[in-house]
Amino acid sequence: MYDLKQKEVINVKDCKRLGFVGDVDFDIKTGCMLALIVPGPGCICGFLGREKEYVIPFCDICQVGNDIILVDLKEKENTEKVKC
Template identity: 85%
Template structure:
């Protein structure tokens, strides 16, 4: 799977069935090449043009399943970066 494939998937929190948005970016470990987290822009953010309110930084270990259209995550608490 490529990073551009991840960006086309919607992220949904399985705890409250809330739609978080689409993957905007990924963090990865340079030494191992493994993805460490996915980043989902918060509401009202479109590629950073309309302001950068909040974004969800979701560790890879919190991803439950990656499907054809969606990514299911289990957020125990809000993990936002301001």
């Protein structure tokens, strides 16, 4: 988990930097990773929480490298909006 938090997530669709891994969703019964959770940019310099977070299903992860994780993210389908 700690190793994943040091990696930057990049969307291969538009080469957009999404941020760094904030959390990982696991299936507690099987121990399999279900999704990566990447916090979005902060609202008003980070004072009022986050604008949105990216929930990236495991099947959308293309490649995990030494420094980055490449994902094929369909932004409208896989993002969760959080109001500031």
